[in-house]
Amino acid sequence: MKPRTKRLALIVGGIVVLCAAAAFVLNAFQSNLVFFFTPTQVSNGEAPKGRTFRAGGMVKEGSLVREGNSVRFVITDTEKEMQVTFVGLLPDLFKEGRGVVSQGKLGDDGVFVASEVLAKHDENYMPPEAKHALDQAAAAKAAQSVKTNP
Amino acid sequence: MIPELGNFALMLATVVALVQGVLPLTGTFVANPQTQISLQSLARPAAALQFALVAFAFGALATSFLSNDFSVLYVSQHSNSLLPKPYQFAAVWGGHEGSLLLWVLMLTLWSVAVALFSRSLPLDMVARVLGVLGLISVGFLLFILTTSNPFERLLPAAMDGRDLNPLLQDPGLVIHPPMLYMGYVGMSVAFAFAVAALLSGRLDAAWARWSRPWTVIAWAFLTFGIGLGSWWAYYELGWGGWWFWDPVENASLMPWLVATALIHSLMATEKRGSFKAWTVLLAIAAFSLSLLGTFLVRSGVLTSVHAFATDPKRGVFVLLFLAVVVGSSLTLFAWRAPRVTLGGRMELVSRESFLLANSVLLVVATAAVLLGTIYPLVIDALNLGKLSVGPPYFNAVFAPLLVPAIFLIIPGSVARWRDAQVREIAYKLRWTALGAVALGVGLPFVLGAWSWGSALGLFLGAWVALGTLQQVLERVRKPGRIGASFWGQQIAHFGMAVLVVGVTGVKSYEVERDVRMHVNDVVTIAPYTFRLKSLDEVMGPNYKATRADVEVLRDGQLLEVLQPEKRRYFSSAMPMTEAAIDSGFMRDLYVSLGEALNETRTEWSVRVYYKPFVPWLWAGVLLMVLGGVLAAVDRRYRK
Numbered sequence: 001m002k003p004r005t006k007r008l009a010l011i012v013g014g015i016v017v018l019c020a021a022a023a024f025v026l027n028a029f030q031s032n033l034v035f036f037f038t039p040t041q042v043s044n045g046e047a048p049k050g051r052t053f054r055a056g057g058m059v060k061e062g063s064l065v066r067e068g069n070s071v072r073f074v075i076t077d078t079e080k081e082m083q084v085t086f087v088g089l090l091p092d093l094f095k096e097g098r099g100v101v102s103q104g105k106l107g108d109d110g111v112f113v114a115s116e117v118l119a120k121h122d123e124n125y126m127p128p129e130a131k132h133a134l135d136q137a138a139a140a141k142a143a144q145s146v147k148t149n150p
Numbered sequence: 151m152i153p154e155l156g157n158f159a160l161m162l163a164t165v166v167a168l169v170q171g172v173l174p175l176t177g178t179f180v181a182n183p184q185t186q187i188s189l190q191s192l193a194r195p196a197a198a199l200q201f202a203l204v205a206f207a208f209g210a211l212a213t214s215f216l217s218n219d220f221s222v223l224y225v226s227q228h229s230n231s232l233l234p235k236p237y238q239f240a241a242v243w244g245g246h247e248g249s250l251l252l253w254v255l256m257l258t259l260w261s262v263a264v265a266l267f268s269r270s271l272p273l274d275m276v277a278r279v280l281g282v283l284g285l286i287s288v289g290f291l292l293f294i295l296t297t298s299n300p301f302e303r304l305l306p307a308a309m310d311g312r313d314l315n316p317l318l319q320d321p322g323l324v325i326h327p328p329m330l331y332m333g334y335v336g337m338s339v340a341f342a343f344a345v346a347a348l349l350s351g352r353l354d355a356a357w358a359r360w361s362r363p364w365t366v367i368a369w370a371f372l373t374f375g376i377g378l379g380s381w382w383a384y385y386e387l388g389w390g391g392w393w394f395w396d397p398v399e400n401a402s403l404m405p406w407l408v409a410t411a412l413i414h415s416l417m418a419t420e421k422r423g424s425f426k427a428w429t430v431l432l433a434i435a436a437f438s439l440s441l442l443g444t445f446l447v448r449s450g451v452l453t454s455v456h457a458f459a460t461d462p463k464r465g466v467f468v469l470l471f472l473a474v475v476v477g478s479s480l481t482l483f484a485w486r487a488p489r490v491t492l493g494g495r496m497e498l499v500s501r502e503s504f505l506l507a508n509s510v511l512l513v514v515a516t517a518a519v520l521l522g523t524i525y526p527l528v529i530d531a532l533n534l535g536k537l538s539v540g541p542p543y544f545n546a547v548f549a550p551l552l553v554p555a556i557f558l559i560i561p562g563s564v565a566r567w568r569d570a571q572v573r574e575i576a577y578k579l580r581w582t583a584l585g586a587v588a589l590g591v592g593l594p595f596v597l598g599a600w601s602w603g604s605a606l607g608l609f610l611g612a613w614v615a616l617g618t619l620q621q622v623l624e625r626v627r628k629p630g631r632i633g634a635s636f637w638g639q640q641i642a643h644f645g646m647a648v649l650v651v652g653v654t655g656v657k658s659y660e661v662e663r664d665v666r667m668h669v670n671d672v673v674t675i676a677p678y679t680f681r682l683k684s685l686d687e688v689m690g691p692n693y694k695a696t697r698a699d700v701e702v703l704r705d706g707q708l709l710e711v712l713q714p715e716k717r718r719y720f721s722s723a724m725p726m727t728e729a730a731i732d733s734g735f736m737r738d739l740y741v742s743l744g745e746a747l748n749e750t751r752t753e754w755s756v757r758v759y760y761k762p763f764v765p766w767l768w769a770g771v772l773l774m775v776l777g778g779v780l781a782a783v784d785r786r787y788r789k
Binding site for chain 2: 006009010014017018021022024025028029032033034035036054066068069088089090092093103129132
């Protein structure tokens with residue numbers, strides 16, 4: 001091979017490999033994006049069936065029930081609520097009346113089966129997603145009250 | 151009085167940094183030789199003076215902490231009179247302001263080291279390198295003085311402090327930030343050398359040679375810092391995980407990946423004059439990613455134990471600084487790069503091409519991590535929704551990119567420069583390859599279940615380890631003094647092999663049991679039996695804890711009593727999990743308390759984990775650090 005053809009082969013080969021790597025990365029990226037939904041969105045049926053997503057809000061007071069190794073609780077954004085089940089140990093900061101974000105799939109019965117309940121390391125900390133859910137619900141409520149009280 | 155003196159020292163340091171940043175650099179442009187020399191020789195004393203001033207400020211802050219001066223706002227926020235003394239000192243970098251001060255202290259320490267150990271460097275290069283470091287320092291000192299002053303007073307003074315975040319009250323956390331910062335900030339030296347080379351227009355082998363030991367030692371610190379962080383997460387978070395693909399971890403991994411590419415690319419540049427432009431870009435990227443890491447971690451865009459700042463001014467400042475650094479260095483690059491000559495010729499297969507391939511793989515891996523880390527933040531900032539990219543993405547992307555990179559370590563280090571033959575390399579490595587395949591296929595049977603993942607991981611580890619051993623055996627048979635950098639290279643590569651085996655072993659063979667336990671309940675993970683012997687309430691200096699005594703038995707013999715704790719710190723309502731770990735050569739036994747499941751606190755959820763090969767992770771990291779240090783102190787750099 002002439003040096004020039006060799007160089008060309010090197011460059012073309014490099015570009016092909018880079019493109020393949022980029023395609024592979026983007027594909028993996030696409031299929032692993034996890035979207036966040038508020039309880040209101042979930043009850044409106046906006047959340048996907050059979051795909052992992054995150055849901056968050058407040059843990060409803062008095063809703064935590066333990067059965068063996070699994071727990072059930074209710075997440076609320078003050079407007080709508082959703083049932084969550086989870087098998088495993090809850091993080092240290094999980095408490096009723098506090099913010100929570102969980103990741104999992106929606107079952108056929110409409111109960112959210114969490115594979116992960118996310119913990120953060122600060123007692124005063126509200127997960128941004130959970131705060132977002134409460135803000136959304138509050139905004140919707142405010143809009144509602146404006147409409148109903150002319 | 152002491153905080154005011156510290157504050158004053160910081161202001162003086164800013165002035166000195168400005169002098170260090172401006173005058174020596176000016177000295178490289180003026181025509182008059184007399185002025186040239188007098189301006190350029192300002193660099194070294196300025197660096198020393200700046201270090202002294204910043205060290206004084208740091209000492210002043212530490213004194214305020216140790217004397218419980220709660221009239222200083224920062225002290226009152228991060229310390230407490232009950233806090234043990236060593237943690238009071240470590241609390242200096244327990245928050246945003248102090249950790250920035252530590253950043254600057256490290257930067258001035260690096261500058262002084264460059265000033266001291268640069269006798270072989272021409273004066274104009276010293277002036278440029280220290281000048282660039284001085285300018286970086288100006289930026290960070292201004293950041294501290296304008297947005298994050300640790301010496302701000304609190305009037306009236308608080309009665310007592312709010313205490314250090316309990317998660318940070320741990321020996322691992324006392325040394326993790328300084329080590330990580332030494333690495334982060336050390337990248338500024340590699341960056342300064344690259345910029346100095348661009349400024350001088352002399353982008354040659356000499357530049358790479360000067361830059362190499364600094365870059366390697368910074369890489370070693372970064373490796374150590376990341377390892378410490380991982381170790382801390384493993385035993386302190388109580389989850390038994392050692393890497394979570396948390397954005398904060400990614401922020402430190404990205405500069406590490408690029409720095410790894412950089413130290414290898416620098417070698418090709420030094421030895422063969424190859425990839426000069428690429429090496430310069432890597433140096434710019436490594437430092438930019440260190441700054442990006444600082445931005446991500448410190449600006450409050452990420453919420454984690456590391457994110458102290460919520461003041462948006464701070465985030466904007468770091469982002470602007472980042473923009474200035476990246477923008478100006480890339481402009482300089484674009485202006486100067488066309489003048490860079492191509493290096494020595496290379497063939498399709500040669501050590502250069504292996505190094506280049508590895509460089510590219512590492513950079514693609516960095517880009518993949520960057521995408522996964524930044525994308526959710528950008529989408530959120532643009533109000534396009536909330537989403538996250540979890541560990542499955544990073545796992546899916548990382549392994550296929552790093553497996554070939556790690557595989558190429560061995561052929562890359564046996565291939566000749568310039569022109570190598572595939573057949574020759576294959577012939578040379580035939581026994582190593584055979585041994586690695588045998589171990590890869592066979593070991594999973596010995597360890598338990600066979601799977602493709604574990605076979606591949608063990609093959610890869612065995613391949614790198616055996617290939618390294620082969621090179622060592624061949625080298626010691628040859629005559630001649632063996633340089634420290636040879637040992638450094640081999641030990642670091644061997645460390646990578648140990649790390650790969652460790653990762654594979656933990657991933658493939660860990661057993662995790664989350665169980666409910668009363669006193670005298672038993673859990674068995676063959677061949678170990680765990681029995682909850684007792685639960686006691688104990689008092690610590692600034693916390694109360696529930697402590698469990700868990701007996702570990704093997705064949706009826708008592709091995710160890712593990713004592714995991716659940717702590718409640720007085721200063722915070724948040725409970726803390728202290729895992730108890732029994733480490734052996736091949737495995738860790740890990741027990742941590744979850745939560746009390748009944749009112750009387752007699753039944754607990756307990757994590758009982760069998761974690762094989764975890765000590766190998768730490769051993770691998772330490773070997774890489776040792777290798778880096780050895781390579782950096784090689785005598786030939788000091789001629």
